[in-house]
Amino acid sequence: MKKMMVMLLSVIMITSIFMVGCTSKESSGGGEGSSDAGYSGKTYKWVAQSPWPSGTTLHWMAEEIARDITAATGGRLEVEMHPAGSIVAAFDILDAVDTGTLDAIHSWEGYWVGQIQAAGFFASMPLGMNEQQYMTWVLQDEGTELWKETFADYNVEVLPAGAYTPEVFYHSTVPIQNLDDLKDLRVRGSAFWGEIQSRLGANVINVPGGEVYQALERGMVDAAEFATPTDNWGLGFHEVAEYLVVPGAHQPTSTFSFMVNQQRWDELPDDLKEIVMLVTENMWGKAWSYAAYQDMQTMEKYRELEEQGKLTIIEFDEGDQVRMSEVTNEYYAELAEKDEQFRKVWESQNKFLEKYNYWRDFMSPSY
Structure with missing residues (x-):
């Protein structure tokens, strides 16, 4: 009898402990940094858009952010990414996320320099920082x-x-091998790079990205820049232009953002915010390595065309790249005098580069 009582008491104690544990878990919520969505079952959905066409490396980046957030949150935050023009026009996405028409956007800040000149520093600046420096x-x-x-x-x-x-x-x-070759040429350009090309003696024509192929084919422009080797290959520019000029000094890298409407962001629990931040930070390595791998393979295709006599790859004169940098910095100095935020960001980058380049030059091997 005594043995049976001991066994019964043991079962009661175990059951009580189990019930207390379950009650504690179900009532968790609230408090600093807790996630009520994790226990209440609340979910969120964002409708997002990029300014990029489907099938480009750029829209791949936007889609990866959406997929990674959705997967990492176990579907508690679903991000539905749409390509350019699906909901609003490509150049209207900033206003759309500002007003809440879109919950989030994938953005390249160079599109917004008309409203904010300093925005260019968070996109790509001609003769500016490379991807490692930016990161x-x-x-x-x-x-x-x-x-x-x-x-x-x-x-x-x-x-x-x-x-x-x-x-x-x-x-x-x-053929464009140096600055002398650039003078009086009709070239595609816009924003900062358009002005810099003008100062270098070129005749700048603003051609929309979707019309570059036709502009080269019809002789509206003699030369055009647009995007990376891979995205340009997909658009077929090599079919109507027999010269490929490198390196991309006008855009040594491009940086991107994921912008979220402030009210949509503020309503998220802290743990979901942390996941979104981790996903976007991860894109600094993920996006660049993906694009670099694609470009490696595309450059092999360009090399094959050159070997077949269908294309000529030209390396632009190194000394004239330095001269372009000097002209560019003169232009930035003029802008800095007129725009306080532009000056503040430009000075921050220059101060950073002074230390970064000092370290890099000593520590990078020459082979």
Whole structure:
């Protein structure tokens, strides 16, 4: 009898402990950093858009962010990414996420320099930083802080979201080996690079990206820049321009962001915010390595065309690249005098580069 009582008491104690544990878990929620969605079953859905056409490396980046967030949150936050023009026009996405028409966007800030000149520093600057420099400045120095500050007038949470590979300098119907060859040529250009090309003696024509092929084919322009080797290959520029000019000094890298409407961001529990931030930070390595791998293979295709006599690859004169840098910095200095935020960001990058380049030059081998 005594033995049976002991066994009964043991069962009661175990059952009680189990019930207390379950009750404790189910009542968890609230408090600093907790996730009520994890226990209440609450889910969120964001409708997002990029400014990129489907099938491009650029839209792949946007789609990967959406897929990774959805997967990493176990579907608690679903991001539905749409290509350019699906919901709003490509150049209207910033206003759309600001007003809440879109919950989030994949963005290249070069599109917004008309509203905010300093935005160009968070996209790509001609003769500017490369991807490693940008990544370090953004993730470790004050780049993220200045990025958010530059867009403070918009109702958005700005999340830096990776870098892209260098662009092709020109697809051209005539050889361009130096600055003398560039003078008086009709070239595609816009924003900062358009002005710089004008200062270098070129005749700049603003051609939309979707019309570059036709502009080269019909002789509207002699040379055009657009994107990376891979994306340019897909658009067939090599079919109508027999010269490929490198390196992409005008755009040594491009950086991107994932912007979220502030109200949509604020309603997320802390753990989901942390996952979104980790996904976007991860894109600094994921996006660049993916694009680089694609470009490696594409350059092999260009090399095969050159071996077949169908294309000529030209390396632009190194000394004239330095001269372009000098002209570019003169132009930036003029802009800095007129725009306080532009000056602040430009000075931050220059201060960072002075230390970064000192370290890199000593520590990078010459072989």
